[in-house]
Amino acid sequence: MTQELLNTLYVQTQGVYLRLEGDTLRVQHEDVTLRNVPLHHLGGLAVFGNVLISPFLLARCAEEGLEVSWFSESGRFQGRLSGPVSGNVLLRRAQHKALDNPSATLHLAQRFVEAKLRNTRLVLQRAVRERGETPALAAALLEHEAALRQLPQARTVDEVRGLEGNAASAYFAAFGDLLLSGEFGFEGRNKRPPRDPVNALLGFVYALLTTQCTAALEGVGLDPQVGFLHALRPGRNALALDLMEEFRAWWADRLALALLNRKQLSPEHFEERPGGAVLLSDEGRKQVISAFQQRRQDAVQHPLFKEPVPIGLLPHIQARLLARYLRGDLETYPSFLGR
Structure with missing residues (x-):
């Protein structure tokens, strides 16, 4: 293509x-x-x-x-x-200047979180349509609606992070209601290390998606470590994590749910390690990577284009739009909103 x-x-x-x-x-x-x-x-x-x-x-x-x-x-x-x-050195200079500009930093943090909230809401609404409303799903939807109303009034990045964190907590409190297979349970989000198969799968798919976002940012000459929503830490690709938030539920979570609900993964695809950590087996990783690559080829409608584009190009498109905003070519950063 x-x-x-x-x-x-x-x-x-x-x-x-x-x-x-x-x-x-x-x-x-x-x-x-x-x-x-x-x-x-x-x-x-x-x-x-x-x-x-x-x-x-x-x-x-x-x-x-x-x-x-x-x-x-x-x-x-x-x-x-x-x-x-x-122009890359000038772009990276603009990136660092934006980080020192509270207004630009707040704008980008709000745009990343708005996309995450709206795209996560799509996942929740789809579950309600297909399987009916549960108390946890209803609460998660209410939390997302409230966060979207309050987000434009946020005055600091910490306030934005607080709204995102509350919505994420409500979302993962309802995540078990998105699982159809009785083979897997979900008691909440845990990581480093994951202690159940669902969290092991989520962590692995998030890592694959972060790699895609890192590559897209590097491809346009942005520094993946200089982010606006996620705090800067040595060795942490904060900007890649920022960009990933736009796709986390819409791409990564939906893929993980499909693999579990369609029984493409079974308990045999996971291994428990000493200390209680649960990880995907070699065969399990192969299954997930294959499904992830197939999903990259699926074409979807991007709000800015008439013709559908492969999902795998979405991080590249957003990285270029982000670069245009940082250069001053765009007044606002147009985050990705799924359908």
Whole structure:
């Protein structure tokens, strides 16, 4: 699949060759031309997996300041090519300046949390429609509605974190009602280490999603460790965690629930370790990774585009929108709202 989004050409079709024909980028598979894109339409390239690029095209991209980012087929960031004068240092400088600007920091924290609240509410509403309302689900929905009303009035990032934390507590108090299989129970969120299969699965899927968000941020030249909602700590990809909040329930939790409710995972896919930790087995991890990669290929509607886009590109789109906001090209950061 090859798509042009936000002036960036995303190439995910394996085995294609990108070459330069005059002032046109040509996407070829064997002797067939799949797409022609005028080079002046592009601000950058993002290629995934087995995609070849001609040296003449690379040289032209470097000369004209078109950034080229390489990712593995599964979405892991591998490297980036920039010309002699790169805008990345200016982008990172804008990122650090925003961190020192209380207004910008608050705005981004609110936008990340608003998306999380709205997308989590979708998961809760879907459960009520399909299985009926329970007291815990009703309480979680009320908490999310209250948080969404209060969020615009928050004056500090700590207030935003408090609203997000209260909603998350209510959500996980109701999470057991989202499970259909009697093979798994859920008594609440726990981690480091997880002490039951559901928490082990959630932690693993969150780690996969964080990797995707980290790669997307690195692909546009942002520093994944400099976040606005999550506190800065050495070695912590705070901005990736910020971005992940937009997708946590809508992507990660829904995938985990589908694996459990459709019985694609069973108790045999988990192992208890000394000390009470519960982890996915090797086979369990294979099942989850396979489902995660399949989900990345599913196309959904993004609020800013007419054509559906693969779910796997959503973090990349949001990372570029975030970069545009930090550069001052956008007045607000348009967070992702699912359907």
